[in-house]
Amino acid sequence: MFNKNGLALFSLVAALCGTAQAQLSDTEQKIVAAVQQRSPAALLLLEKAVRINSGTLNPQGVRAVGELFRAELDELGFQTRWIDMPPAMKRAGHLVASHEGGAGKRVLLLGHLDTVFEKTSTVPLWERRGDRVRGQGVNDMKGGDVILIEALRALKSVGALDPANVDVMLTGDEERAGKPLQVARADMVALAKRADYALSFEGSNKHQGVDTASIARRSSGGWVLRVKGKPAHSMGVFSNASGYGAIYETARILNAFREQVIEPSLTFNPGLVYGGTDVSYAEDTATASAFGKSNVIARDAEVLGDLRYLSPEQGERARQKMLGIVSNGNLPGTSASIRFTENYPPMPPTEAGQQLAARYSQASQDAGLGRIELLDPGLRGAGDVQFVAPYTVGIDGLGAQGRGAHTDEEDLEIASIERGTIRAALLIYRLTLLPAP
Template structure:
């Protein structure tokens, strides 16, 4: 038994040594600096999570931003706050810059807000052994802390000096302010200057392997409005009275399901209302309807989202949906549909795959295993999509957890150290490369 134990221990150290032999002396010091700060990193995370920063709580969003701003100021970054117009009712964004003309220019993205608005019953911070439950602990304050701690590790060994890094922490990622040209204008300008964009949303596992995202689907919406002839229900289905708005809405939705489906494309009708009169309130996302069972419905309204992987796929979907709405209407009905896009699609690219390979190589060299790409249909939208048309981007460099956007959102504590090591090595390797 003793011999087997000694042999197993020797094998462990041999494999561990082989993995770390891929790291340079500077990189080994970066890893050591990350590990030394692990308890302090968790304290920084707790400090920021204990502040509610729901998107519609601008004071809380700003307070979290001030915590991160102080950390970045201490690391030698020039920081500033970008205010949004008062009518937008958003907190604004924190921007930080570390300029150098030597290496590649890297843009780092995070967000300060969460889906948990002020007054949420979800605990701010609740330690549960090797996991932490809390508001935005995974999405995405864990990733924000990983970003800051990676930069701190680089600075501690002198590797931040030649790095050209810009950072944007948005204050409205969960409920983006409008107009988008204002809400994301500064981010797009920063992307146009960058060689790479790294976003620190949470990562996930697929078949036991950690993943990152080089593609994300759009996030947009559609509104279907249907008209029928109000009349006594005894005449429904007749040529004179027609079928009514609700039947026509049902026909259209079923045709969408039968005729528009293709891989990576989804269109979800999240709300439907019908009757004699229908109204919808955008600010509360609520609909009201009046109708009687013996009256054919005059109005119907359906609101849904639309997600696609490429602009071409989105255009195909819109054309098919429009054709279904415009043709084959049931007698006595008419319909219109309008579309909107909040987050543009981020289709996979060869450049994105190469960046993922660099990230995976850094992880493997540190003995943390390979990184695979994830299925974009399993993720929502994120800020990286605004920069994707202008630079090479990757997302999912943040913490690993479960239940994002739910009352049970949590993270694995160990993923903070793991993510920080990976991010620090990737940023180091990217910024040491001459432009």
Template sequence: MLKFATAAAAVFFLLTDVAHAQLSETEQRIVAAVKQRTPAALELLERSVRINSGTLNPEGVRAVGEIYRAELDALGFKTRWIDMPPSMKRAGHLVATQEGGQGKRVLLLGHLDTVFEKDSSVPLWERQGDRVRGQGVNDMKGGNVIMIEALRALKKVGALEHANVEIMFTGDEERTGVPLQMARADMVAMGKRANYALSFEGSIKRDGVDTASIARRSHGSWTLHVKGKAAHSMGVFSAQSGYGAIYETARILNAFREQVIEPALTFNPGLIFGGTDVSYNNDTATASAFGKSNVIARDAQALGDLRYLSPEQGERARQKMQTIVSTGNLPGTSATISFTEIYPPMPPTEAGRTLADLYSKASLDAGLGRIDIFDPSLRGAGDVQFVAPYTVGIDGLGAQGRGAHSDDEDLEIASIERGAVRAALLIYRLTQSASR
């Protein structure tokens, strides 16, 4: 709490200092440097998008990483590749560091992988007027390019040399490697060193206004196992034969729906299967079941996700769900539930709100309009959540597009320049503030 209070105060005074300022001479040159690179930035985006980098295509992920690594090397960053164990079946992460020795420490986050694997039928790159359709063009190679172009503009005007900036491009954001603690250990260490974390997932427009995120809900899973008595269906509902596993599964899921509802909390049963015998293959996310309509189901399973905004809300939800599973079981049945947290929650903080105000001020000063805070219940999970307990974070600084994760994922080309201008000004103002 002390760190958050200190951070909030620091951002407040920084915001106060620039509250009545427009762009300084240096900031005007930063904006000009971004705009001068607009055609080249689109070319950089195209080069990276034309390489398939689905999470399970480690060669493609690394190839995209090498493109960005060359750009960062040219900007004077010290770059390195962090390999993951072969058993994890992931490409690893690209890390870059600029130790300037003064000002606040800023951590920048992106990811190299996409949801589109090598067998995807989605075109790699398809120009459509002022938009581009392609694999990961919005989520999040557009954001990666915005980050690099913002840093390039700072470098050109001499504002990067003394800044303290660390960068991590993960190679498994879409399908995180296991064990999770190993996959994100380096990121957490970087987060603990940073005063601010800026993540470049796609920006979202709501009611005509651009937004950013200072809160993101957790991403976790739950597995429900239910047992009944296999018997002839003529005895269903009797004391001897019971109700069977499928009826008990239905009771439990409906009780979840009726009793566990809270604002910003969701729990979705994405797969249900039951019968006399059932099995599930985690590698292929497929289930199989054997059963007959005249036999009471002996086994059933339900797999779902769980999303919450704070650790306290998550604990309440788990306790309520556990109580429903373990009490009030239908005759002849029993059930157990297990939980796994993949992405921790990122609850809103005052420090985060103040950082969002500073980002909005940079946008307004550049003539690009205000930035509103996005409703976390309308967004999924992201890497910034792993560092949120240790620093002040903001997400959604990337490109604007439509249909992320779908066959029609696209990007508004003009959002690359807008995003790079905003990010460059924010990074400049943060790194020019006093050291802690």
């Protein structure tokens, strides 16, 4: 059912949905009307949230956005609580909200309060540009947070929220997750274990003009390569006595990675390379320093890289190949070691995920908003939905549409708030209150 890039084939969608579009029920038409009536107010809520700087390392700002959204969820009848993280983690914590209905399916809705724009950012908080808005975190992902809340509000307005079982978790450290991850995501995992579905509201992408969602996302982890050589006068380089030095051995290893480890959906990027006679790295500022001379063979070299893969099996293959390259065939006079870390686990595609995507696409088509296709996982970064994927059926990309996420030009298409809210509200309604097709 999947191609070599891990993309779901939409023959299943056609089989599940049929060729004729189902009509919206009376209740669903009321849901759509409620969303459309609230569109101006939804934009105002988004502006309030975006005008608060909530860079991950600004805990006061993250909490302020959390309080803004908490008030909205309280008004909708949710039981809300703030989860503090240990002070050593230097993170604001998370907002959790729960709504207990009847005995139907339970959905977990995911968003995050933080952005990549810290307090020192010079990017405008909110800048209206016709039918678009530029701002800090406007599509990643405060636009998605607003869609999540407005979808619940539309359900509430027609009485469809009262019988529904819904949990919401808005994390305060998605952009720079606190360590240890087992603590930072423990509450999310607990919620996932009791959920039938998890819907994540990261930004929605278009691919070749068609709206997309994601049921597969690659891991996000890292590796540190450390290489040792013999410091000596450069006149002896390449000799058995002096060897090749740390920098040549580093180059050999990196080139061997490129030649021998490549496979579909797998990437490994050396983001920082430094070497010389003495080297050091400051993690808090992500800066390296090195001392060396052109006529001295390098003693030390280090490389910081990331590693992304689609399945645990692919990740293990990559690590074993990289370990083999590092440990074997070292140039004379050198040695090397490599250490791996994993931040976000992989989320491989599943048939259950395909079925959920099919229902999302059908809801969109029934509302006259067109089909939804699955995005190549190589075209997305990592996200919180990956922590819940082992325990429930997840889908991501239900948020707003924009451009330039994580850059000074991050913006949002205003109309995408209404589209996303309609789609999300219909999907939540169908998942919680209607039987699966």
